[in-house]
Amino acid sequence: MTDFAATRRAFHLPEGITYLDGNSLGPMPLAARDRAASMIRDEWGEMLITGWNRAGWYAQPRRVGDRIARLIGAGPGEVVMGDTLSIKVFQALSAARALRPDRRVILSDSGNFPSDLYVAQGLARAVDAELRVVAPEDVTAAIDGDLAVLMLTEVDYRTGRRHDMAALTERAHAAGALTLWDLAHSAGAVDLDLTGADADFAVGCTYKYLNGGPGAPAFIWTHPRHADAVQPILQGWMGHRAPFAFDQDYAAAPGIERMRVGTPPVIALAVLDAAMDVWEGVAPADLRARSIDLTEAFIAGVEAACPDLVLNSPRDSARRGSQVGFRHPQGYAVMQALIAEGIIGDFRAPDVLRFGFAPLYNDLEDVGRAVEVLARLLRDGSWDRAKFHQLADVT
Structure with a gap:
C-alpha cells in the first residue's frame, strides 16, 4: 500500500492553505528546493561547462524521461524531456502526419486544450492538412478512412472528462490512422498504460501533477515501432545523431533521441528530477483509488451543501480524471473569494470553478474544509464584492 501520509510530508504546503490547484501548478517538493x-x-x-560530462547534464533528458516512463506505461529509453508542451505537440503531430502522407485529416475535440488546437491549426496550414474539431462525445463516430492523426487530451482540462484511450486508439488503428495523446492532466494523477493501449505518440507537461515547478520541461513518447521512422519537422542539433560533429545537414539520432531539439533546461530538469523522488514506491492503482475517493467525496459534499452549483464533470468516476468542476454564473468572483479564504482552486471561462485533487498530498480534510468554506461564501454572499470581480492577468 502506498503511504500517502508520507508523500504529503514530502511537500512544502503553506500553513493555512488548502491547495486544490495541482492540476495547474504542483506545490514545491522539499527535495526540489535543496536540489536546485x-x-x-x-x-x-x-x-562550470565541465558539468555537461561530469554532472551528466547531457544525459538528463533521457534519465529523467525514464523516471516518467514508469508512470505512463512506457518502457526505458522511450521518453525524452525538453522544450515546452506546445513544441512537443508540434513535433509529435508533424511526425505522425508525415507517417500518413496520403491522408490530410487531423481530428480533435472541442474539449482539447486550446494551445494544442492552435498548434494543429498552424501545422495544417503549413502542410496542407485539415483540422476537424468535434464534440468529445462525437469523436468515435468521426473516425473514418480519411483520418491521418487522432489528437486528443486524455483528460479534458475544463471538465475532467476522461477519454477511453485504448478503445479510441483501437478504433483509429482500424481506420488506418495514428494517435497522439496529450497527458497534461493525466500524468501523475491517473493510471496510464500507453503500451497496453497501443498508442502511437504521447506528450505531457511536468509542472502540474508531477510538481516540476513553473515552466518545467515537457516530455514526449514515441511507440518503439515508430521511433526510428519518424521525421519531425522541427529538428534541432540535440536530435542529431552526432551533435558535436557539427555537420551542416541533419541526420536523425536513433530512437527517441531524435525528438530532442535544443539545449536542455538543466536547472529545471534537476528540480524535476528531485520532484520525481516522491514517486518511488507509489503504486498506480493506489493513486487512482485515492483520486476517486477524493473526487467522489468532494462532489457529494458540494452537492449536499451548495445546491445552486451545477456539476461540470462526469459523475461516473471511470470517465473522470482527478479534477472536478462546478458551474456558477459568477464563478470567477466565487473562486477569488475562496482563494482569499485560503482555498486555492482556479477558474475556467466562462463559469467553471475548477478543483484539482492530487493524491500525493491532498486528503479528506482538504475536501471537508473546501466544502465548508465554499458553502459559507455562497450562503452569506460574501463572494459578491467588487475586489473579487476584478480580473487578474492570469485567471
Whole structure:
C-alpha cells in the first residue's frame, strides 16, 4: 500500500492553505528546493561547462524521461524531456502526419486544450492538412478512412472528462490512422498504460501533477515501432545523431533521441528530477483509488451543501480524471473569494470553478474544509464584492 501520509510530508504546503490547484501548478517538493540549491552551487558554480560530462547534464533528458516512463506505461529509453508542451505537440503531430502522407485529416475535440488546437491549426496550414474539431462525445463516430492523426487530451482540462484511450486508439488503428495523446492532466494523477493501449505518440507537461515547478520541461513518447521512422519537422542539433560533429545537414539520432531539439533546461530538469523522488514506491492503482475517493467525496459534499452549483464533470468516476468542476454564473468572483479564504482552486471561462485533487498530498480534510468554506461564501454572499470581480492577468 502506498503511504500517502508520507508523500504529503514530502511537500512544502503553506500553513493555512488548502491547495486544490495541482492540476495547474504542483506545490514545491522539499527535495526540489535543496536540489536546485546544490545544482547551482556545486555543479554550475564549481564545475562550470565541465558539468555537461561530469554532472551528466547531457544525459538528463533521457534519465529523467525514464523516471516518467514508469508512470505512463512506457518502457526505458522511450521518453525524452525538453522544450515546452506546445513544441512537443508540434513535433509529435508533424511526425505522425508525415507517417500518413496520403491522408490530410487531423481530428480533435472541442474539449482539447486550446494551445494544442492552435498548434494543429498552424501545422495544417503549413502542410496542407485539415483540422476537424468535434464534440468529445462525437469523436468515435468521426473516425473514418480519411483520418491521418487522432489528437486528443486524455483528460479534458475544463471538465475532467476522461477519454477511453485504448478503445479510441483501437478504433483509429482500424481506420488506418495514428494517435497522439496529450497527458497534461493525466500524468501523475491517473493510471496510464500507453503500451497496453497501443498508442502511437504521447506528450505531457511536468509542472502540474508531477510538481516540476513553473515552466518545467515537457516530455514526449514515441511507440518503439515508430521511433526510428519518424521525421519531425522541427529538428534541432540535440536530435542529431552526432551533435558535436557539427555537420551542416541533419541526420536523425536513433530512437527517441531524435525528438530532442535544443539545449536542455538543466536547472529545471534537476528540480524535476528531485520532484520525481516522491514517486518511488507509489503504486498506480493506489493513486487512482485515492483520486476517486477524493473526487467522489468532494462532489457529494458540494452537492449536499451548495445546491445552486451545477456539476461540470462526469459523475461516473471511470470517465473522470482527478479534477472536478462546478458551474456558477459568477464563478470567477466565487473562486477569488475562496482563494482569499485560503482555498486555492482556479477558474475556467466562462463559469467553471475548477478543483484539482492530487493524491500525493491532498486528503479528506482538504475536501471537508473546501466544502465548508465554499458553502459559507455562497450562503452569506460574501463572494459578491467588487475586489473579487476584478480580473487578474492570469485567471
